[in-house]
Amino acid sequence: MxxxxxxxxxxxxxxxxxxxxxxxxxxxxxxxxxxxxxxxxxxxxxxxxxxxxxxxxxxxxxxxxxxxxxxxxxxxxxxxxxxxxxxxxxxxxxxxLQGADAKTIFSMTDTLVLAIPPATWNKDKCTRCIKQLNLARSCHQDMSVLMIVDEVKSLSAQAMINRFFEKVPGLRFIFIPPNSSLLLSNLYKAIFSKPVIDLECQEQAHEMPTGLPD
Incomplete structure (x- = not known):
């Protein structure tokens, strides 16, 4: 299971x-x-x-x-x-991601997907999220963690992505533009098919920021 x-x-x-x-x-x-x-x-x-x-x-x-x-x-x-x-x-x-139930949920989770638009985040929210992601890993060392990124061109988005990449070992990213018809198809493949580091939308390819794995 x-x-x-x-x-x-x-x-x-x-x-x-x-x-x-x-x-x-x-x-x-x-x-x-x-x-x-x-x-x-x-x-x-x-x-x-x-x-x-x-x-x-x-x-x-x-x-x-x-x-x-x-x-x-x-x-x-x-x-x-x-x-x-x-x-x-x-x-x-x-x-x-946080809450009294989170630690118990993490201990049972094989794959964790974070699907919250980075545009809604600030520095404090990122810090709390990184802390919770590392808590998740401490509860389940083999947990796969995947973050959906819907914007990668702005300096703020690149800084945020690089910060997560540096602070959360093994974190994977999937870039899919907002409202893309391929979001769920690509996300399904990223979770249940072959392992990926980043998976770009076929409709609109973009260069991922410096600091992400090749």
Missing amino acids: SVLTVITHEADGNARTIATTLALRRANAGRNVLLLQQQKALKQANQYSKEKQGEEWLATEMKDAARPHPLCFGELFNACHVSANTYHDIVIEMPK
Whole structure:
């Protein structure tokens, strides 16, 4: 069984997100897939609460007519272990890299995908993210970490990418322009096919910044 965790600002438990689409594609390839989504609104409501009983997760079997059912975090952790003999893949979706649940999720994750546009980041956010990525690696040394980059030409984007590359060993990048029709196709190949360092969109090739691996 493989566990893929996608960190994306679009996660809300409802929309057809990157994680949902990847899970569907795996299911269409003949694999048994479980999708676990953290509900953004409930997560924000409960983040300062000492109570951990809130059902802030949705679990969905990627099958026709399957209905999502709510889980609290303790149930989610148990579901992942019980599912090892039932599913080929578990896809976990979270809106943020940090949080009380993150360390436990990292310990179960084989591949971590960070899908938050760099344009929304600042220096402090980068520092926190780098700290969390290194925490993820400390929880699971063999974890593969892939970051989606949608802009590489500006000096700020190049500085950010180089900083991540220097501070997070083994971090891989995939460059795909925003709104590209090839985003999910290329991302799927980067995760589930052959290993890549950078994967440029066929529609519009760009030179990656200095400091990224060849």
